[in-house]
Amino acid sequence: xxxxETVASPAISVQEQPGRNALxxxxxxxxxxxxxxxxxxxxxxxxxxxAVFGQALEKGFSAYLAAIREPDCRAAIRLTLLVxxxxxxxxxxxxxxxxxxxxxxRFPGKNLLVTLIDLPFSVSPIISGLIxxxxxxxxxxxxxxLYEHDIKIIFAVPGIILATIFVTFPFVARELIALMQAQGxxxxxxxxxxxANGFQIFWRVTxxxxxxxxxxxVILCNARAMGEFGAVSVVSGHIRGMTNTIPLHVEIxxxxxxxxxxxxxxxxxxxxxxxxxxxxSLVEWKMRSPRPVRKPAQCASx
Amino acid sequence: MRIDLEKISKRFGDFHxxxxxxxxxxxxxxxxxxxxxxxxxxxxxxxxxGLESPDSGRILFDGEDTTSSHVSERRVGFVFxxxxxxxxxxxxxxxxxxxxxxxxxxxxxxxxILERVNxxxxxxxxxxxxxxxxxxxSGGQRQRVALARAxxxxxxxxxxxxxxxxxxxxxxxxxxxxxxxxHDKINLTSIFVTHDxxxxxxVADIVVITNEGRIEQxxxxxxxxxxxxxxxxxxxxxxxxxxxxxxxxxLAYLEGIELPAPEHHAAxxxxxxxxxxxxDLVLERKATGSGSIRATVERTQxxxxxxxxxxxxxxxxxxxxxxxxxxxFQKLALEKGERVYVRPRNVRVFADDxxxx
Numbered sequence: 035x036x037x038x039e040t041v042a043s044p045a046i047s048v049q050e051q052p053g054r055n056a057l058x059x060x061x062x063x064x065x066x067x068x069x070x071x072x073x074x075x076x077x078x079x080x081x082x083x084x085a086v087f088g089q090a091l092e093k094g095f096s097a098y099l100a101a102i103r104e105p106d107c108r109a110a111i112r113l114t115l116l117v118x119x120x121x122x123x124x125x126x127x128x129x130x131x132x133x134x135x136x137x138x139x140r141f142p143g144k145n146l147l148v149t150l151i152d153l154p155f156s157v158s159p160i161i162s163g164l165i166x167x168x169x170x171x172x173x174x175x176x177x178x179x180l181y182e183h184d185i186k187i188i189f190a191v192p193g194i195i196l197a198t199i200f201v202t203f204p205f206v207a208r209e210l211i212a213l214m215q216a217q218g219x220x221x222x223x224x225x226x227x228x229x230a231n232g233f234q235i236f237w238r239v240t241x242x243x244x245x246x247x248x249x250x251x252v253i254l255c256n257a258r259a260m261g262e263f264g265a266v267s268v269v270s271g272h273i274r275g276m277t278n279t280i281p282l283h284v285e286i287x288x289x290x291x292x293x294x295x296x297x298x299x300x301x302x303x304x305x306x307x308x309x310x311x312x313x314x315s316l317v318e319w320k321m322r323s324p325r326p327v328r329k330p331a332q333c334a335s336x
Numbered sequence: 337m338r339i340d341l342e343k344i345s346k347r348f349g350d351f352h353x354x355x356x357x358x359x360x361x362x363x364x365x366x367x368x369x370x371x372x373x374x375x376x377x378x379x380x381x382x383x384x385x386g387l388e389s390p391d392s393g394r395i396l397f398d399g400e401d402t403t404s405s406h407v408s409e410r411r412v413g414f415v416f417x418x419x420x421x422x423x424x425x426x427x428x429x430x431x432x433x434x435x436x437x438x439x440x441x442x443x444x445x446x447x448x449i450l451e452r453v454n455x456x457x458x459x460x461x462x463x464x465x466x467x468x469x470x471x472x473x474s475g476g477q478r479q480r481v482a483l484a485r486a487x488x489x490x491x492x493x494x495x496x497x498x499x500x501x502x503x504x505x506x507x508x509x510x511x512x513x514x515x516x517x518x519h520d521k522i523n524l525t526s527i528f529v530t531h532d533x534x535x536x537x538x539v540a541d542i543v544v545i546t547n548e549g550r551i552e553q554x555x556x557x558x559x560x561x562x563x564x565x566x567x568x569x570x571x572x573x574x575x576x577x578x579x580x581x582x583x584x585x586x587l588a589y590l591e592g593i594e595l596p597a598p599e600h601h602a603a604x605x606x607x608x609x610x611x612x613x614x615x616d617l618v619l620e621r622k623a624t625g626s627g628s629i630r631a632t633v634e635r636t637q638x639x640x641x642x643x644x645x646x647x648x649x650x651x652x653x654x655x656x657x658x659x660x661x662x663x664x665f666q667k668l669a670l671e672k673g674e675r676v677y678v679r680p681r682n683v684r685v686f687a688d689d690x691x692x693x
Contacts, residue, residue, distance in 0.1 A: 220420035223387060226407050227414040228434035228489055238437070242424040 086304045089297035101287075101295035102302070109275040110283035111302070113191065117266075117279060118259040121199040125255050126248065129206025133244070134236075137214035138222065148211065154203045163197050163268025170196075189271030194279065197265040202258045206251035213247040214240075246321045250314065257310040261303055337398050337492040337525050338363045339384060344393035346379055353379040354390065355549035361527060361542070363398075366519045368540035369529045372572070376549040377529045378417075381495050384527065386410050397492065413486030413524075415496040419478045421470040427481050428466040431456055434489035456484040459518075475503045476511055487522075496528035500535060512539050533573045537561060545569050567686050570611045577617065577656040579610040579680065588685045591629050591649055597685040607688040610680065614659035618679040619645065619668060628677040631656070633670050638662070645670060647678065 058064070091098055101107065135141070136148060154162060168174045170187040180187060187193045221243070225235045263281040270277045272286065280303060287296035339361040346354040353376045361367050369377040382388040384395060386407030395403045402410055422430050435449045444452070457463050460480040470478055479499065486494060499515065500508040516539050519526055530536050536543045537557040545552045545560060545568075552572075553565040564570040581590035586601040588594070590610045600608070620628065631647040634655060638644075643665040645658045658678065660668075670676060 220416055220418065221422055224414070224416060224420040224422070224485075225433070225437070227385060227387070227412060228437065228485070229408040230433075230437040231408070234437045238433075239422055 083304060086297055086301050089293060090301040092297075093294045097294055098298045098301075101298035104295070106275045106278065107283060107295075107299055110278045110280050110299070113194070113277070114260050114279045116191070117195050117198050118256055120195050121202055121259050122252060122256050124199055125202055125206050126252055128203070129210050129251060130244075130248070132207040133210030133214045134240075136211050138219050151204050151207050151211075154201050159201060159262065159264025160268060162200050163265035166193055166196050166200075166269050188269055189273070190277060193269035194266050194277060197269045198259050198262055201262050201265045202255045205255035205258065206248065209247050209251035209254075210244060213244055217243055246317055250317045250321065253310050253313050253317070257306060260306055339493060339525065339527075340394075340396040340399070341380075341384070342394040342396070344380070344383060344390045344395070346376075346383060346388060346390050352549045354383065357393070357549070357551055359544060359551060359554065361525065363525050364523050365525065365541040366516070366539065367527045367542045367544060368536035369527060369544050369546060370533060370536040370572075371531065371546035371552075373531060374548075375546040377531075377546045378497055380546065381497055381527060381529050384493075385412050385414050385495050387414075411489065411492045413489065413491035413494040415479070415482045415486050415494070415499055417498040417501055419470070419482040419502075421478060421481055421485070423470050426467050426469055427462060427473070428453055428457070430470070430481055431484045431488050433485065453484075453488060456487055459487075460484045476507045479503070479511065483518075487524075492525070494524050494526040496526065498530060499528050500530070500532075508535075515539065537573070545572065547572075564684065567609070567611060570684055570686075575614050575657060576611045577614065577658075577680075578654075579612065579683070581608060581610065582606065583608040583685060583687055588683070590680075590683070590685075591652075593627055593629055593680075595627075595680075595683055595685070600685060600687060603687055608685050609688070610683040610685050612680045612683050614644070614657045615642075616681045616683075617656070617658035618681060619658055619660060619664075619670070620677045620679060621668065623677045624679060628679045631676055631678045633672055633674045633676055635672065636665070636670060647676065649678075
C-alpha cells in the first residue's frame, strides 16, 4: 500500500505544476482555436442580436414604442400569451404523466411511446401544421362535420393552440423522463413501505426531486410556444388582429417593408430568449448543486 | 412475528426467480437469506415485504394470510440496499416520514412524533446529524438513518436487503456486529439478504441458503457449516477441496485412501466426490497409516495469521489447498517442490447422483 503511494505521488506533483499538462497545446494553437470560436460566436450569434435591437431603435424610442402599442401588435401579443398559457400547462401535465408512466411502470409499447414523444422534434414544423389542416381543414377528415356544426379550428385560435401543443410536446416530457430514469424508483418504494399513499408519494417524494427539471422543461417549452413560426403559420390564416401571433406579425411587417416596426416587435422575442437563457442557467446551476438550497428546518411541519 | 411462506413461485418473463419456495421464519430471530446473485434471495425478501406479488403461493404473518394485502398495510420495515433515503429531506425528516404520512386519526401528535424520532436517533447514535441531508453523511451513517426510518413506524418485521453491501470492508465488520447487538436489544423478527457467507454465519440465528430460485438448506450457522446438505452448500460456505473416487457399501475410496462413509451404506460402487475444507487437511512429513495421500508442495502463501499451501497430488494437475497455522508451518519448514503427506479429516462424501440433484 505504502509502495503504491510513493509511486503515485510524483505523478500528482507533475499535474500540480501550472501550465504543464500533457494535453495542453502550444500557445499559438490555443489562441488560434479560441479566437476562431469567439469570432464565429460573435459573427453568428452576438452580431444578429445587436442588429435586432439596433434596427428596432433606428427611428428612435418613440417609434419603437408606437410599433409595440399599435392595436394589431397588441392583439398579437395577447394571442401569443394566450397560446402559451394554454399549451404550456397542458404539456406540463402530459410531461409529468409520461415521465411517471415511463419510469415507474413496465408496460407493452413503452419504447414506442418514448420514440413517439420525440416525433415533433424530428418532423418539419410545416408538416406539424399541415397534419392539422388535413384533419380539421375543410377538405380534411373532420372538416365537413366541423363546418356543419360551425366549429372553427383551422384559421382560428384553436388550430394555433393545437399546432403549438404538438410542436412543444417533447420539452417537459423528455427532460423528466431522463431525470426520473436517472433517479430510479427506490425512494418511491421506500415511501410506499412506510405507508404513504400515491398522492403523498408524488407530492412529498417525487415532486421535490424533479421540480427543477420541471421548471427547466417549462421555460424551454414556453420559449418555443411563444416563438413557434412554421406550424402556426400553416394553420393561422394570418388574419391581422385575430390569428396573428408575434412571430407571424413580425413577418407581415417585414413583408410590408416596415423594418423598424418589424424589428421592434422582433426585439420582444429576442428579450424573451435572453430571459429564458438567464432562467435556464440559474436552473442548471440549481440542479447541479449537490444539496437542496433550502435551509435545514427543525423538523418542519408539513 | 412468525412468517410462513407456502409454495411461493415468481417468474420474470422466462426467468424463474422463485421456484416453489416454502419456508418458516421463527418469531424474534435474525434470519439470513444467503445465496449467489440471481439465486432469488432479494426477490424473496421483496415478496415478503409486498413489493412484488408472487405468481402463486401464500404468505402468512402470524398465521394470517397477507398474500394480497398491500405493502403499506403489512407493517414491515425495509432497508434498501442503497438505503433510498429521501435526498431532499434532513435526517430527522427522513425518520419522521412514516409517522407523518399516516391518516390523521392514526397519526401521533407533533410532539409525540418528535419524541419518538429523537429516541430513535439516540438509539442509533445519530443525534448530532439530525439536520443533515443524506448527501452530507457517510455510508455507515446513511445506513443507520435507513434503519431508524424503518423502525419509526414500529414494524412487525424488519427486512434488510444487502445491509452491508455498499460499505467498505472495515465498516462492514463493525456494523454487522452492531446490527447483531441492536437486534438483541429490540428483539424484532428480522430477515436480511446477503451474498457473503461469513456475514451470514456470524450474524444470523438461522441461515437460509438459496440457489437458482430454490432453498438448498435451512439451519443454524453451525448446522449449515458442519453438516452441509449438499455439495452446493458445502462449496458456497467456503473454500473446499475435491477428492474424486467411488463409494461402496459404507466405504469411500478416494485418491488411494479408504474412509468410512456410513451415510452411503447402501451404495454399490458408485462414483463419488469427497469434499474437505482447507483447514481439515493435515500436512505431515511422514505418512501415518493408510489415511495419507502423497503430495507435492507447489506454493506457500502467508495470509495474515494462517498459511495457505497449494499442493498437487502425484499424477494429478489439480491444485488442492491446505490451510495451517504459522506455528505448524514453521515446524514443518515446507519448501516448494518438497514431498509431503496429506491426511484429510471431516470428509463429506457425496455420491454423483447427489451432485446432479
